[in-house]
Amino acid sequence: SVTGVQTCALPISGTPVENHLGELWSLFEFLNPGLLGASSFFKAGAEVDPESRIWLRKALRPLILRRTKQQVASDLPARSEQVLYCEMEPDQRKVYNTILLKVKKDLDKRIALEGLAKSKLHVLEALLRLRQIACHPQLVQESAKPQSAKFDVLLEQLAEIAEEGHKALVFSQFTSLLALLQPKLKAAKLKYEYLDGSTTDRQKRVEHFQSDPDCPIFLLSLKAGGTGLNLTAADYVYLLDPWWNPAVEAQAIDRTHRIGQTRPVFAYRLVAKDTIEERILE
DSSP: TTTTTOOOOOOOTTTTHHHOOHHHHHHHHHSSTOOOOOGGGOOTTTTOOOHHHHHHHHGGGGGGOOOOHHOTTTTOOOOEEEEEEEEOHHHHHHHHHHHHHHHHHHHHHHHHHSSSGGHHHHHHHHHHHHHHHHHOOTTTOOTTTTOOHHHHHHHHHHHHHHHHHHOOOEESSEEEEEEHHHHHHHHTTTEEEOTTTOSOOOOHHHHHHHHTTTTTEEEHHHHHSSSOOOTTOEEEEEEESSSOHHHHHHHHHTTTSSOOOOOOOEEEEEETTHHHHHHHHH
C-alpha cells in the first residue's frame, strides 16, 4: 500500500463450508479472485471426483483454520439425537397411498414422454406433496380428517416435558403445519411462542420464551428460526419434518445447544413410518 502498511482480509464463516462447494468458492473469490478458477466447477450439486477433492483439500488447507464447537466450548453438556417413528392411522395412510399411486402414475407418463431431465420440477412437486401428507393430510387435502400421527406423538411428549418443567423448540419448514398445531396446543392449555419469516418482533418473542417459566414451547419455521437465535432456556428440540440438508437441522438444534446451555439437550426427528420421509433420512 502507499503507506507501507500491509492489510489482509479474514472471512469468518461456518455453514458455507458445509453446504456446498459453490459457497466455499465465493468466499475465496472475494478474498483472492481467480485462486480457485471458474465457478462452474464448484456449482451447487456438481459432482466432484475423489482426485479433485484431494487436490482441493491440499490447496486450501494452509488457508483455512477450522475450529469446531467441541474445541471452542468443551464444557457444553451432552447432546443426544433420536428418531421417533410415527405410525399413521388408517385415514392418513389412505390419503398418502392414494396420492402416492396418483403421482407415480402421472410421473411415469410424463417421464416416458419428456424424459427425466424435463420432469425434475414435477418430481420435486410430487415429493413435496408426499412429505406434506406424511406430516398432516390437511396440508394437501383440506377435506381430509384432521389426523396426524406426528401430532399425536408430539402433543403427548410436549405435555409431559412441560409438566416436568422443561422447555422445547418445535421446528417445521411448513408454516402451514405449525398453523394446524397451534389450536391443538391451545386446546391442551400449553402456552407457546411463535416465529416465522413474517415475524417482526423476533427479539421480543425470544426474550419472552427465555424468561417466562409458564411458556414451555416455541414454534419456529426452520428457515427463519434455524439460525441467529439464542434459545438456551430449552433443552428439548423436535424436528417435525426431515430436511434434505443435515447441516440445516444441526443449526436448528444448535439454537439451544450452545454456549450458555447448562443442561443436556435432547433432539428428536419425527418421521412417518413407511413414507418418503424414511428415504430422506437415508
